[in-house]
Amino acid sequence: MDLLVTYDVETVTPQGQRRLRAVAKICEAYGHRVQKSVFEIVCRDPDKVRLVAELQAVIDPVRDSVRIYRLPASALDDVEHLGKPRAVDPRGPFVI
Amino acid sequence: MTELLNTLYVQTPGTSLHLDGDTVRVFHPDQTGRRLLPLVRIDHFVVFGGVNVTDDLILRCADDGRSISWLTGNGRFRARTVGPTTGNPLLRQAQHRVADSVEQRLQIAVAMVAGKIHNSRQVLLRTARDTSGHRQVALRASAELLAERLGLLGTAASANEVLGVEGIAARDYFAAMPYLLTESKEWKASGRNKRPPTDPLNCLLSFLYGMLRVAVQGALEQVGLDPYIGFLHGVRSGKPSLALDLMEEFRPLLADRLALTLLNRRELTRDDFEALPNGGYRLTDGGRKSVLGAWQQSRQRSWQHVQLGREVPGALLPLVQARLLARHLRGDLVAYQPWMVS
Numbered sequence: 001m002d003l004l005v006t007y008d009v010e011t012v013t014p015q016g017q018r019r020l021r022a023v024a025k026i027c028e029a030y031g032h033r034v035q036k037s038v039f040e041i042v043c044r045d046p047d048k049v050r051l052v053a054e055l056q057a058v059i060d061p062v063r064d065s066v067r068i069y070r071l072p073a074s075a076l077d078d079v080e081h082l083g084k085p086r087a088v089d090p091r092g093p094f095v096i
Numbered sequence: 097m098t099e100l101l102n103t104l105y106v107q108t109p110g111t112s113l114h115l116d117g118d119t120v121r122v123f124h125p126d127q128t129g130r131r132l133l134p135l136v137r138i139d140h141f142v143v144f145g146g147v148n149v150t151d152d153l154i155l156r157c158a159d160d161g162r163s164i165s166w167l168t169g170n171g172r173f174r175a176r177t178v179g180p181t182t183g184n185p186l187l188r189q190a191q192h193r194v195a196d197s198v199e200q201r202l203q204i205a206v207a208m209v210a211g212k213i214h215n216s217r218q219v220l221l222r223t224a225r226d227t228s229g230h231r232q233v234a235l236r237a238s239a240e241l242l243a244e245r246l247g248l249l250g251t252a253a254s255a256n257e258v259l260g261v262e263g264i265a266a267r268d269y270f271a272a273m274p275y276l277l278t279e280s281k282e283w284k285a286s287g288r289n290k291r292p293p294t295d296p297l298n299c300l301l302s303f304l305y306g307m308l309r310v311a312v313q314g315a316l317e318q319v320g321l322d323p324y325i326g327f328l329h330g331v332r333s334g335k336p337s338l339a340l341d342l343m344e345e346f347r348p349l350l351a352d353r354l355a356l357t358l359l360n361r362r363e364l365t366r367d368d369f370e371a372l373p374n375g376g377y378r379l380t381d382g383g384r385k386s387v388l389g390a391w392q393q394s395r396q397r398s399w400q401h402v403q404l405g406r407e408v409p410g411a412l413l414p415l416v417q418a419r420l421l422a423r424h425l426r427g428d429l430v431a432y433q434p435w436m437v438s
Contacts, residue, residue: 025117025118027292029134047136051283094104096108096111096122
């Protein structure tokens, strides 16, 4: 499935900055960063469950907000993009 | 639809791969910025010469059951790391018993070669359909010849004889290669040769067979079969006979056709190959990158699978066939059915 994950983590305190890094790290493990706090993720159902659980465990439910949009099938293959090019195609071949 | 996991191909010399949390960090001294790839999306690494993989990453992959294959620039297999052997002793015992039984071995060998010859014929006939004149005649004649070879399989009395028929059929099939190339003047197809491949087409075939072998051997290990105990190819130390066996039915459609398409559509040019002093040919770095991209793309394509009654992506075909083979060895299926397209 295709997911779009966006987050706001309050970073006024050192704990907040730590949480921000933790959230970013979790998202990096599942998908590709397309903007500062926006990730595109292609994953299987169990991965999504794991992702949600991991995020749940690190955020502060009062101060932070994470939104996970489930997109229609293959929606990430059809993205209009302006400006700086996106680094990777989430479903494309990984050839380096 | 289930999401396919990806294979990460790393071919740029000087690149190093590091473990960073649950991601792979790709580092190259000439490129700035952090490049991270999620490990959860990758089920296999294919690494070419001049690339460093840190031991952290190797061990993490071994723990997760993700394999890493090391290949030369030409696609020749060099090494592979996997985690601990999985506990599937009953299947392995069954495999050894079948390998020791002359009759059962013969039956599987015949099925595998029949699959290969059938699929080779499909390559010829499909191309014949889109051509005309002497090329069409030649291709149809070769397909007819292969159909005869298919008949020979019925009379084979041992796996060795089956291998002989396979050899004859392969020679007939490669003899028809020039008619499969629309730019045959430019690419000069002349049968199959290797070590070293002496023309670009053979160089490309060798490379794609290398990729196929990695995929097939990985699938066998995933299912818990021993890639070194084969039925068609004889058992010899250091020779992954079963991987070679299972590759046969995939070669024509998954590798040969891709090679022909790349050359016929001019997606590869002479500049993508370099001639070596020993008369052989090798892909350039740029050429290899194009081929890997095309290979990975072609693996997404779905193929009809008659036994399963549904479409299966090319990337999963080796795994599906390895499972069918395992079921046959365990005695759940009366016969092994190769993957054949109609």
